[in-house]
Amino acid sequence: MSEQTQAKAAVVWKKGGPFQLEDVTIDAPQADEVLVRMVATGMCHTDMIVRDQYYPVPLPAVLGHEGAGIVERVGSRVTKVVPGDHVVMAFTFCGKCDLCQSGHPAYCREFFARNMGGGRIDGSTATQKEGKPLHDHFFGQSSFGTLAIATERNIVKVRKDVPLELLGPLGCGISTGxxxxxxxxxxxxxxxxxxxxxxxxxxxxxxxxxxxxxxxxxxxxxxxxxxxxxxxxxxxxxxxxxxxxxxxxxxxxxxxxxxxxxxxxxxxxxxxxxxxxxxxxxxxxxxxxxxxxxxxxxxxxxxxxxxxxxxxxxVEGDSVPDVFIPQLIDLYSQGKFPFDKLVKFYPLTQINEAAKDSEKGDTLKPVIRMSQAN
Structure with a gap:
């Protein structure tokens, strides 16, 4: 059995059900994976429509796909980042098909399987509750928790002089628009x-x-x-x-x-x-x-x-995340792309309140702070 780490995560157990904060275990990263200690995760419309099963992502699952955090541990084949790096997590893709190779990873031929399949491409998961597997790897991250497993492919190393807690939404919603x-x-x-x-x-x-x-x-x-x-x-x-x-x-x-x-x-x-x-x-x-x-x-x-x-x-603004996300951060730092004006922060314990405020239109971009999970 692989080495495991304790974490807290928001789990959706049934269609239309609430996000429930649970104690879970996270497996050690595989060779091409990265364990990230989450700082904050944006909440996107897609999280809610999957909760409500508009898209057939298997439940129970840990959702969240606009994560930002600090690399805690890397797999044996990972060279892109090292522990301590600040990262934003975007969607995942195969990197090998014709569309990925031609610079359109958001249209990867395995996009749905890799981002909404409920686990790794081989069907395995990294998250358990009392020994029973939970579906994860949502958009290659499942970042509604204090720890997340991502792949080297879908993490983006970012500069450290910009507040990391702001940057998660660049992984999906902000980049999409x-x-x-x-x-x-x-x-x-x-x-x-x-x-x-x-x-x-x-x-x-x-x-x-x-x-x-x-x-x-x-x-x-x-x-x-x-x-x-x-x-x-x-x-x-x-x-x-x-x-x-x-x-x-x-x-x-x-x-x-x-x-x-x-x-x-x-x-x-x-x-x-x-x-x-x-x-x-x-x-x-x-x-x-x-x-x-x-x-x-x-x-x-x-x-x-x-x-x-x-x-x-x-899909995903037809972006190459390693290129586009740093560009948006540079524009933000120069005052040309003030996406921080869209953000309202919530602790992980108030994730359902964040979802309700978003659906009512009272909050434009909820961001869940993981440091307030305990």
Whole structure:
């Protein structure tokens, strides 16, 4: 039996159930793995939809996939980091398929199996409760706990002069929004952009659109506090979709044309339809909102074809984490990407409160501090 370490972790035992804080044991890292002592982990919409089984990740499981911490121990083949290094944990990927090799690891052919399979690719897990295995390796980390096992592939070494407790959300949500704009759609200087949904992902996209030089940036949401913050972070216009037709508002702002780029982050099919309808000729709509599996959406075929519009799905901002996360940290340190304005901290003991506040829209990006677990 491998050497084990005691830890605390938030476990989801059943569909729709709460996160329950449990005493668990974590196996020693395998040859290509890294044991990380967690400092803080962001909470993402995907954690909640897996809790509720929109995606069929096996339960019981330790979730959490926006982890930041300090390397405690490394496997025998690991050369990328050493104990004491600060790291952010991103999604995992095989590194060998054609898509990984061509610089698109977020579209790895084994993405679902490796990130949502409930364990390592061979089916084994590293986490136990009273000797019984718990599903883990969620996004290659399962970081809702005081310790996490990640792989050398999905950890990103980061600079030590930036607060580590802030950096976890760069592993998924923040990178998704910013990467959709900068990597996937490649929003251009002087262009127009609208974010349908101004939560953490949408606001990250708005900040990135400002960085890219877009000159018309429109925030769409139903929460006044989010729209107010969007204007502070770079939006030139904001519209409450409950009070006003967002498509008509966008056409009015753009002189009847529509925008060059839209990003849909709500996961609601009707909002996706609006994001497509709001496009100008040759416009592109990026889709990052995650509804339940099997959800259908509709669009007017001729309104798509004749104006040459595009709709594209985007995963993890089409980023290479080892490259993109350090870039975002540098931008943050220069005051150009103030994603800290989205963050509210909670102790691990209040993880369910964090989830509720996020779902109500009261908190944009909950971050769970592990130092307050005991």
């Amino acid at each position: 910013a990467g959709a704009v900068l990597n996937s759609m490649k929003v251009t200087a002087g262009s127009s952009f609208a974010a349908f949904g101004s939560g953490a992902v949408g606001l990250s996209a708005i900040m990135a659109a400002k960085l890219a030089g877009a000159t018309t940036i429109i925030a769409v949401d139903t929460k006044p506090n989010r729209l107010k913050l969007a204007l502070e972070l770079g939006a030139t216009h904001a519209v409450n979709g409950q009070d006003e037709d967002a498509v008509e508002f966008i056409r009015r702002v753009t002189g009847g044309k529509g925008v060059d780029f839209t990003l849909e982050s709500t996961g609601h099919p009707k909002v996706l339809r609006q994001a497509v309808d709001a496009l100008d000729i040759l416009g592109t709509c990026g889709v990052v909102g995650a509804p339940p599996m099997g959800t259908d959406a509709s669009f007017d075929v001729n309104d798509l074809m004749v104006p040459g519009k595009s709709i594209r799905g985007i």
